[in-house]
Amino acid sequence: MDVGLVQQLATDEMICMAARVSTIGRNALDRDEEKDQGLISFLLRDRHGSPFEHGSFTFRISAPIFVVREFMRHRAGMSYNEESGRYRELEPVFYVPAGERPLVQVGKAGQYDFKPGTFEQWFVASESTRTAYATAWESYQNMLAAGVAREVARSVLPVGIFSTFYVTCNPRSLMHFLSLRTKSDDAKYKSFPQVEIQMVADQMEEHFKRLMPTTHEAFVKHGRVAP
Amino acid sequence: MDVGLVQQLATDEMICMAARVSTIGRNALDRDEEKDQGLISFLLRDRHGSPFEHGSFTFRISAPIFVVREFMRHRAGMSYNEESGRYRELEPVFYVPAGERPLVQVGKAGQYDFKPGTFEQWFVASESTRTAYATAWESYQNMLAAGVAREVARSVLPVGIFSTFYVTCNPRSLMHFLSLRTKSDDAKYKSFPQVEIQMVADQMEEHFKRLMPTTHEAFVKHGRVAP
Amino acid sequence: MDVGLVQQLATDEMICMAARVSTIGRNALDRDEEKDQGLISFLLRDRHGSPFEHGSFTFRISAPIFVVREFMRHRAGMSYNEESGRYRELEPVFYVPAGERPLVQVGKAGQYDFKPGTFEQWFVASESTRTAYATAWESYQNMLAAGVAREVARSVLPVGIFSTFYVTCNPRSLMHFLSLRTKSDDAKYKSFPQVEIQMVADQMEEHFKRLMPTTHEAFVKHGRVAP
Amino acid sequence: MDVGLVQQLATDEMICMAARVSTIGRNALDRDEEKDQGLISFLLRDRHGSPFEHGSFTFRISAPIFVVREFMRHRAGMSYNEESGRYRELEPVFYVPAGERPLVQVGKAGQYDFKPGTFEQWFVASESTRTAYATAWESYQNMLAAGVAREVARSVLPVGIFSTFYVTCNPRSLMHFLSLRTKSDDAKYKSFPQVEIQMVADQMEEHFKRLMPTTHEAFVKHGRVAP
Known part of the structure; x- marks a missing residue:
């Protein structure tokens, strides 16, 4: 940030x-x-x-x-x-949670509390995130390379x-x-x-x-x- | 819509x-x-x-x-x-442009005009979009299955x-x-x-x-x- | 009201x-x-x-x-x-505090408290208000009768x-x-x-x-x- | 102004x-x-x-x-x-139109045009305004002198x-x-x-x-x- x-x-x-x-x-x-x-x-x-x-x-x-x-x-x-995202090509900068980011939510909607993830959870989060980001970026680039408008191509980009x-x-x-x-x-x-x-x-x-x-x-x- | x-x-x-x-x-x-x-x-x-x-x-x-x-x-x-996306698991409903959606932008920023894509462009857009959406959803599901909080997992979901x-x-x-x-x-x-x-x-x-x-x-x- | x-x-x-x-x-x-x-x-x-x-x-x-x-x-x-007050002639309806309206303020700015007025205070308030309203209305009417624009004449009207x-x-x-x-x-x-x-x-x-x-x-x- | x-x-x-x-x-x-x-x-x-x-x-x-x-x-x-006007006594500064202020409105609501007043109109406006302002101020002062709250007394003050x-x-x-x-x-x-x-x-x-x-x-x- x-x-x-x-x-x-x-x-x-x-x-x-x-x-x-x-x-x-x-x-x-x-x-x-x-x-x-x-x-x-x-x-x-x-x-x-x-x-x-x-x-x-x-x-x-x-x-x-x-x-x-x-x-x-x-x-x-x-x-x-x-x-x-309509007027320019976005840059490949993505958010990856740091190791100390609490990964598990407890409690009910509107009042969540959080606690640290296990190593395995952190590993899944890390791997899944990277895979999804990489695929999204590749898809975006493929569309732009083919001449597809930025405003169409951007729909694959992750939040x-x-x-x-x-x-x-x-x-x-x-x-x-x-x-x-x-x-x-x-x-x-x-x-x-x-x-x-x-x-x-x-x-x-x-x-x-x-x-x-x-x-x-x-x-x-x-x-x-x-x- | x-x-x-x-x-x-x-x-x-x-x-x-x-x-x-x-x-x-x-x-x-x-x-x-x-x-x-x-x-x-x-x-x-x-x-x-x-x-x-x-x-x-x-x-x-x-x-x-x-x-x-x-x-x-x-x-x-x-x-x-x-x-x-913090309080509930989102549903796998994604936007895919219809065949008649113009795919190519011409003109300059703020005044773009659009024209139809070629068949190849439509094909690239369609395939790239589907691949990215599927991977994103799979990553999202993997994280949720591992107990990762929805607010963390959602970052891979596409716009x-x-x-x-x-x-x-x-x-x-x-x-x-x-x-x-x-x-x-x-x-x-x-x-x-x-x-x-x-x-x-x-x-x-x-x-x-x-x-x-x-x-x-x-x-x-x-x-x-x-x- | x-x-x-x-x-x-x-x-x-x-x-x-x-x-x-x-x-x-x-x-x-x-x-x-x-x-x-x-x-x-x-x-x-x-x-x-x-x-x-x-x-x-x-x-x-x-x-x-x-x-x-x-x-x-x-x-x-x-x-x-x-x-x-620019587009129409206002009507002669004026606010006069009712007898039970507390007239005296005590305490400091932003935290005023109020207590009832004496009979004399109520009398002064009542008379002064009526006099001022009557004069204002007469002045307003005089100006309108002379052909002065409503937006000019209204400046004498009381809040x-x-x-x-x-x-x-x-x-x-x-x-x-x-x-x-x-x-x-x-x-x-x-x-x-x-x-x-x-x-x-x-x-x-x-x-x-x-x-x-x-x-x-x-x-x-x-x-x-x-x- | x-x-x-x-x-x-x-x-x-x-x-x-x-x-x-x-x-x-x-x-x-x-x-x-x-x-x-x-x-x-x-x-x-x-x-x-x-x-x-x-x-x-x-x-x-x-x-x-x-x-x-x-x-x-x-x-x-x-x-x-x-x-x-609740927290302080206002000051006796009042608006009086200058001699060149057009006094007469012509045309219909929302599209008024203005033209200069005659000398008589200017005189009526000037006198009526002064009389009303003076009476209002005197009434205001009388009430304040009697101990009436500013927020009550102010109702005679003109716009x-x-x-x-x-x-x-x-x-x-x-x-x-x-x-x-x-x-x-x-x-x-x-x-x-x-x-x-x-x-x-x-x-x-x-x-x-x-x-x-x-x-x-x-x-x-x-x-x-x-x-």
């Missing part, structure tokens, strides 16, 4: 400035970092979400299509552009192939994404994201934490719930 | 009623079908889009994942629920496998979808949708035309542009 | 049907009311929000402009059409004048609205809506409760938080 | 970078300003709207409430925070009073706003915005033009239609 921050305009200060227009109007204001902390914590605690929309993060992300599909289910405050996309979000929609796609014991609501999208979300959270430390701290403190 | 209309609340009357609140306010009004036609045509011509949001269509659609992916890029006024989803939209978001995912000589703006999503969109348009004949007529008359 | 339900397509069944596509896919299913209750409760508890978007309520609401302004800050999943609008929302956006614009001891998060928008929200909730009893019950049970 | 640009992250380059992920994927690319012009023009012409969402403008705007109300009807890609708000939008939602709230002979679709919101929109367009000259040029060239 590759997550790069391409551009950003995201500060704790802007959140406070937007929130204070409610109570101060057009007047100038002296900033006071301590008061900012209290204000941001209050806003997140009492679900005043709108001030957290005045900011912008643009990420470039490379991830397998099954991750991209989960990601793009997030609509509000999210903007996307993705590599096209484990990598795709690249840009996503722009704001601090509020980012927190909403993180609340559902990360996993934490501190979270007020349980979430069960797939490990692979967690790997993307965790990298996004690092950027968020670095750029908006006060907002991130309040987000964690109040149970990782988006306002 | 399977497109079923599950429920709907979509009438030309409601559009007119909503539009007339601008000029009539809370007062009761006698309907007059002829005036409705003029009003709807005026609204669409001059891009008064908001009245067209007071309605609802829910479709259940089965289509290959590459079509679902294009579909779900539509965010505004669209609500989705889709079959989950040509069928998935099922519900989508709810309103007349405005439906027209926006149709303006981009159908192809027509009457359209004011050229669009280049992939044939497979056109097959879905055309079926949706039939329902739209039947339920909201006046709105559909005005949509066509004004160049198939969403207001 | 006048709240009328104009059309609706909102059932607990549709929510379950949409949710079950995740786990059952395209297969037919026998309904089982008891299981529906458990499913809806689970969805709301664990914030699976998307199934609650497959439905539609259209209300016609008459309320003072200051209420309309608060209402229309809700954007996601909300569609509006409102009476126009206490009534306006009428249509709003269409889905069960999810309705719950989000109710979670912020009603007040309840059962609520997990405190909210401080103005009394006048509560009067609108409470009427909307009655319709919601009647049409979707299972969803409403789960909404209350899980702390009146929108998923 | 006061329109200030508070922060921005808006470049023609980012639009091109996002668009090119479709055809180039993750690969690095050399920029070429001439090609950027062609690409942006193509995107706008053929309604490829999504690349225009990767950017952000935050404005602080002071305008009369009747303008704010029209503004906030724009929902998609728009984020707001506004001065609160001509100024309010201040922050709005954050992206290049796409900004173009959509401009296409409806400015007036131009070059526009493909006729629009009939009220003069006062045009005054706001024109200032916003100046910032847009300065920061994203290539996108703005293409927007004008293709008839001022948002993609």
